[in-house]
Amino acid sequence: MPPRIHVDVPLVAGTELTLPGAASRHVQVLRLQPGDAITLFDGQGGQWQAEVLAMGRKDVTARLLAHQPLERELHTPVTLALGMPANERMDALVEKATELGVATIVPLVCERSVLRLAGERAERRSAHWQAIAVAACEQSGRNRVPQVLPPQPLRAWLAGQPLSLPASLPAEGLRLVLSLADDTQPLRQRLAAHGGGPVSLLSGPEGGLSPAELAAAAAAGHLPTTLGARVLRADTAPLAALAVIAALESPP
Template sequence: MPRFHCPVPLSAGAELDLPAAAARHVQVLRHQPGDAITLFNGEGGQWQATVLRMGRSDVAVRVDQFEAVEREPVRAVHLAMGMPANERMDWLVEKAAELGVASLQPLHTAHSVLRLNGERAQKKRDHWQSVAVAACEQCGGNRVPAVQPVADLGAWLRDSGGVAPLRCVLSLAEGSRPLAEVLRDTAADTAVLFLSGPEGGLSPQEDATARAAGFLPVTLGARVLRAETAALAALVQALS
């Protein structure tokens, strides 16, 4: 059944106009009054609903039955990444949302090609949030990962301590532990935060600063992976 993100309070029997983005999606799929759809608002679970009216730019629905469906991982996994350039960031956000990432933090780093500030940064953040929403609509996730405002790595590191008890930086430097080994020594429900670099990785100074801030250096193996591949490989290991 088609699924639509509806970030408003939902209750059985309520009749409401869908938010603009969801209404456009329903119209694009050419739904008609009487059609059954699924709504989720990101607070957990999902709602069965029925289309009541199709206007030129609005769609009215009746909220029917709540379904206590949860498809979220046992472990909350957060990802902070030096933004890869071009469409690779879109791809990374989409796939991370499909896998079940809890939040995404775009970062400026020394080797970052993509630089965003002001209104452009906000527009990109809004775009990536919409990519995450679409991924959750497709994959069945009922909790949409939050895309945080673009930040500079140094400033973000100073405030990252409360995100998760286990914080790891993906590193090729000597002394890094295999991620699989670290995860084996950690409770299955322990939240984890990964810091991953952009193309070219983190600089040696950034790697050292992350370690000094309490990040455990981990490695994914001997191969050098693309920025977006490394981030997703870490997510897969942590969410398995």
């Protein structure tokens, strides 16, 4: 199978193009040669059969051949909003969530968050996580790259006004918050009662969401939802929920 490479420029059949820097480096690291087959995708759906035309010291030229209208997305668009776990766990979470089919990732700063990012540091980390999502798409076969938004306060996201960005809180669809409270319903039960459309899944940081944050989530329409009796880590719970959603969509 030809290697899959993401390019952040529009692709048109029959054209020749110089691959962007990251894509060129990818081809060079793989030690590909002129005439070798590659698969390119621009993140907007489908993928392209292509071949390497020339290998320069810094640039790689390729020719686009045929478009393949493949879709490997979940039928249910999932927005995953989560209190960022500390250390390198957020990197792994972005990677695995992308593999599982997430559509949008919203890193949140919560009352109990260990990792707190703002300003230029937040922008750098957001770009880093977006690159991880691209690499995960290349590996997993996805042709649409999920969007990783800049970190923002939980309250701002719940208000639908995240740092001058378009509102990321779905206006319609199912809103869920992972909770261990007594009045929760299992995720499978919530999904079974859902009539279709997007799903917004809110998950807390280490130590969970505070009572005030849970109340604010409930006021914004998020239904308390459980994954079972065991307490899962901040980087485990959202992935477990995504796996359930993906499994329920899989053919028998």
